[in-house]
């Protein structure tokens with residue numbers, strides 16, 4: 001028999017329950033497994049619990065019940081574990097300006113790996129690799145605040161890629177992008193060799209990028225299926241306040 005080591009999933013959320021300090025239960029036992037290399041969209045109406053779930057992935061919030069594991073490592077508040085989890089889970093927030101704060105693009109991208117102790121040629125290689133992955137290499141010496149919004153979002157993605165994460169988590173990646181920037185970002189994301197979890201209200205973007213989608217509503221997973229199948233189910237969408245743009249017909253891209 002040929003032996004092989006099965007890789008743990010990039011993300012394994014099991015029975016996660018979370019109550020905010022005011023007693024509001026935002027997650028009621030969420031299960032979600034994302035195998036390595038997959039791209040999954042996390043959909044759901046306002047207040048469904050999407051952000052609450054994302055904040056569990058890198059230990060900002062700790063579940064009241066259940067567990068979250070990233071590449072086989074269970075998220076905990078223990079200092080070394082938390083540091084490794086934060087390296088493995090790259091979260092790109094909706095506003096790139098929350099992630100860019102240094103004088104140049106290259107310095108912003110170098111910040112995370114430099115904190116991990118990388119220096120010299122090794123650090124430079126990380127920065128080059130991450131900037132090349134998002135098509136921003138030629139802008140490395142520019143000030144982030146002189147870039148367009150779409151370019152700043154790409155640099156924000158690069159700051160996270162420079163950590164060589166196990167999973168890239170994107171919060172509303174298509175928001176505020178013009179059609180060209182939206183398409184360019186989709187092409188970049190599709191080409192990245194990483195596991196991807198994308199939180200979005202933009203259903204066509206989910207269809208463009210993710211074969212699989214999960215619908216969260218009122219703190220529960222209410223659907224987990226191929227994206228085109230979900231988006232073709234008008235009743236399911238209506239039940240969970242999800243709407244396709246007028247005239248959009250879900251079909252393989």
Ligand SMILES: Nc1ncnc2c1ncn2[C@@H]1O[C@H](COP(=O)(O)OP(=O)(O)OP(=O)(O)O)[C@@H](O)[C@H]1O
Nearest residue numbers: 020022024026044045046047048049050051052053
């Ligand atoms: N700090 C908090 N204290 C108490 N309740 C909270 C807190 N933050 C969020 N909630 C509640 O938890 C639920 C889930 O909120 P969450 O922000 O996770 O939803 P979401 O799916 O990300 O929504 P949106 O699409 O609007 O970003 C909501 O009912 C929200 O009001």
